[in-house]
Amino acid sequence: MAIPERMKAAVLFNYGDLRVTERPVPALEVGEVLVKVNTIAICGSDPAIIAKGWQNHPPLGEFIPGHEFTGTVVLLSPDVTELKLGDRVAVEPHKGCGRCANCLRGLYTTCLNYGKPEKGHRHYGFCSNGGYAQYAACHVNTLHKLPESISFEEGALLTTAGTVLYGYERIGWIKPGETVLVTGPGAIGLISAQLAKVLGAGLVILTGTREDRLAVGRQLGADVTLNTNEVNVRDEVMKLTGGIGADMVVECTGKAGPAAEALELVRKNGRVSYNGIYHEPVTLQLNKIVQWNLLITGPKAEGMWNLERAIPLMADGRLKMKPLITHTFPLDEINTAFDTFIGRQGGAIKVLIKP
Numbered sequence: 001m002a003i004p005e006r007m008k009a010a011v012l013f014n015y016g017d018l019r020v021t022e023r024p025v026p027a028l029e030v031g032e033v034l035v036k037v038n039t040i041a042i043c044g045s046d047p048a049i050i051a052k053g054w055q056n057h058p059p060l061g062e063f064i065p066g067h068e069f070t071g072t073v074v075l076l077s078p079d080v081t082e083l084k085l086g087d088r089v090a091v092e093p094h095k096g097c098g099r100c101a102n103c104l105r106g107l108y109t110t111c112l113n114y115g116k117p118e119k120g121h122r123h124y125g126f127c128s129n130g131g132y133a134q135y136a137a138c139h140v141n142t143l144h145k146l147p148e149s150i151s152f153e154e155g156a157l158l159t160t161a162g163t164v165l166y167g168y169e170r171i172g173w174i175k176p177g178e179t180v181l182v183t184g185p186g187a188i189g190l191i192s193a194q195l196a197k198v199l200g201a202g203l204v205i206l207t208g209t210r211e212d213r214l215a216v217g218r219q220l221g222a223d224v225t226l227n228t229n230e231v232n233v234r235d236e237v238m239k240l241t242g243g244i245g246a247d248m249v250v251e252c253t254g255k256a257g258p259a260a261e262a263l264e265l266v267r268k269n270g271r272v273s274y275n276g277i278y279h280e281p282v283t284l285q286l287n288k289i290v291q292w293n294l295l296i297t298g299p300k301a302e303g304m305w306n307l308e309r310a311i312p313l314m315a316d317g318r319l320k321m322k323p324l325i326t327h328t329f330p331l332d333e334i335n336t337a338f339d340t341f342i343g344r345q346g347g348a349i350k351v352l353i354k355p
């Protein structure tokens, strides 16, 4: 396969200034594979990265963001024998250093050498160059082979699905028949509701304010949706659970109010997973966590190879991504794509870019 010397890429020239330009196609280091990017999804974390950067990001004028992508293997470093030319792959953004105490335990999303490329750490689209480009150099550890039944477009959502699964792993998975309450019908919340059902939950309740998103949630498997503008969620949850609260609350709004209220919706001995990104401090009733024997966790990204767990679920149709994919733009229109995503124009949920 002929590899050009230059490629189109969206480069962050200054905070808030992302522009498509030409860049050299990246050279491969030991363990790396050149991926011809097919599809990349805008993540909820991308607007903040573009506005404010990220710790230890590549220099402005060189930094290529973007981290939820799929593509085709077009070149391999000679030591990489795990994949072959033409393989279709999904890229996992985190590549741990492989040598710190956390990486050695498989906890590579909390690598102790985070942001230190000289130690072998990469986080594509955050502190390493990512996928808003025609090509990306990715370590073999970060690549997951896509079966034919998963399209490049659906595969671009595997990182999000992996994050949701890691959240469930951290909180002790779901026991058959449990009641799971998911707050916030963004991509993480909608996939959390869907996977709760796949993992054996009994009743899945989804809360939110936008009726169109709640409708998608019902389509994906939520048994009950509650519009927080219209009903008292606590009253409704207590009615649905015989007055004891949900076995598990998965908080996906990222907002302080619902984050605190989660402790009012869970039962004694229940579990709360905080899956949102909280930009503000949140006040929680810590004594309730003690007195009610609550378990509280949160997942740091698609840890412990959970992206791989999502592949068979997506491949056989149990995990459906198509209802979440609302828009697709070419790379040249990346700023329109971001405006659409941020403004939720046309009911935007997941917005894809095709380099």
Ligand SMILES: [Zn+2]
Residues within 6 Å of the ligand: 043, 044, 045, 067, 068, 159
């Ligand atoms: Zn993401």
Ligand SMILES: [Zn+2]
Residues within 6 Å of the ligand: 096, 097, 098, 099, 100, 101, 102, 103, 104, 108, 110, 111, 112, 113, 114
């Ligand atoms: Zn590490």
